[in-house]
Amino acid sequence: MFNTPLAITPAKAEMVMAALADRFGITKLFRANGDAVAMSEFGFDDSDDAIPDRYYDVVAGVAIIPITGTLVQKSGYMRPVCGMTGYDGIRANLSMALEDDGVQAIMLDIDSGGGEVAGCFDLVDAIYNARGRKPIWAVLSECAYSAAYAIASAADRIIVPRTGGTGSVGVICAHVDFSKALAKEGVTVTMIHYGDRKADGSEYVPLSDAALARFQADVDAMGELFVATVARNRNLSAAKVRDTQATTFLGADGVEIGFADAVMAPDEAFRSLLAELG
Template structure:
């Protein structure tokens, strides 16, 4: 039976390969190829889709596209190139939800502003408008909605879930030791509401994000922040009202908007160029002199990285990344290294190993960091050893603190009649047993261990930032900062986009822009290599509805990353705003 199943599997793989190759060949024969742009055209950008940090293939919904997706850096470079390209007359934005993170949006806005400096217009159409849609629409010179469209400006919120009540009902307990008054990552299991330090921290963070939204929209639309706040408190209203408020420039149906865009290119549909087609033609950053871009994305853990093409999720395994950093440092063709960090943290031990590999690499060549949407806790740990740290104004960073957790099921076992008896040697032999909580001696021992880890974390952070230890402690303690706040606190050097960080890295080793090329680490795998590595079952996060996935992701992170005897450096919450 087993042999028959193997034969069937091999046959299916071969058939699958033949079909894909045939489809690709047919598309190349009959479809439109990425011919050069030789007539005035409009660049079309769909902001409703995601632009992943790392280039990969679209395996979502079993699409199995053999063409690499345009990654975020490709999006930015394509917009920058379009500003210099005489054949690109305008940009048209499709805004039906926004797939960019807050920090990615900041960089995209800079790129669009650079495009507009060339004197070319930007148009946008929104079928409906939430907070993120309106912010994106403000990038356009002319923003349109349909007569039956609605605004749903529902505000922003940080609303973590708490499971202490659930644990009580189940008879499950959590022994939590946290270093940092504001750390809070374990409080989801021990509390039923926000503690005062956590409420203070989240209030500061949310105020900064909401005020930033008000300032951005106010400046772009010429509406006072007070009026905008009032519109948000109204919640919902239609496009006609929005037009009267000055939030949009016109009311047209989608067909009429398309006609308007086609009129710019003599009604030639082939001259509406997608961002993926345009990027494939231009191939930026392919010069002979190389820098390494190392993508540090996802949770940090011991061992090898675990990536999933189904959910487009990545992780940072210390074995994988110490090797990647070491390989880039030892490669004589690589002149400098830039780490792109987008991580809420994870294992403190694994973070320290990666930090050490960065220090070793700095002995051979410059190492810089560009922070993405989140570079907090362990994500900050792996960043703090670099020569320079850059972030966007809405990057979430800081959260310098550690947490230790032990789970027990004493109450549950009593309810179902399970008893435990045993023989031990050593005072702490049974303190990680599932049937009992830690005793006072264990709490004391693991508190000392946690305090030592926190001292190491803060000492190394102070050394990396050139600060006195006491000065660093004043901005540590688990506090979460936006990028702007982190710069003021001295945790980051300056606000800069990913593209600007690449330019700064090249400048450190005197590489002219027209000679600059990048090599990506970890090595990008080909389609077939990924396809043959796929497991039968996608991870849990890929099959859950997106709102549920986001809400419970801190819990999944804690459960996934937790190992007995290991201390975590993990950010306590996911910030959910209306994109």
């Protein structure tokens, strides 16, 4: 980040600097012209002693919780930072919005291709169990795929734009085997381990049939959990969800399959939510 050429826009560089500020003991950021950078622009509090009451925006009584980029179990931040959103931040914002007297409804503003399985389904259950307390809408701008769709499915309604997408109800895991490439370069890696299965999945040895079967069983179990969760959330049969085979659906196709409720632009969806609130 420092003392090296970067190909990055100034706005993105400021966001990264804000994210790293605490780690480097930075309390103030300034632009080249001397103007101070407001840390609050990126979801960080730059005041001396005040902690903001809300980490989400409230517009006309609607709490807008942003869910964008890669989803991770723990980011440590309440808002998306550096292209990531943490399930921990989403859960905290949801809890606060549910208890916030100034919030009549909650809008999950989603644009994500998914992320980690760890922590995802606990968050999904928390959103699902909050149904009925306040209206919760998932408004996509543009897409909600995989883990992001799991989150969206827990909302009361899912609104997708014409060019947006839903789906990808599946789980994927990749194994890389460098053993032949290393052997070609004359490099031998010896795995010294206790426990027959300890080295399963190592990139330095070929994946054995037994290890592949074990990993496939884990992926299958997580996939079935995903299918069952979406089926419950969307009131669909598990067979119908499973038969999509992790397909993604564009706009109205998602409504037809049952993965979304309506096709609207995000601003139109927001106005629709306000109209429902009266």
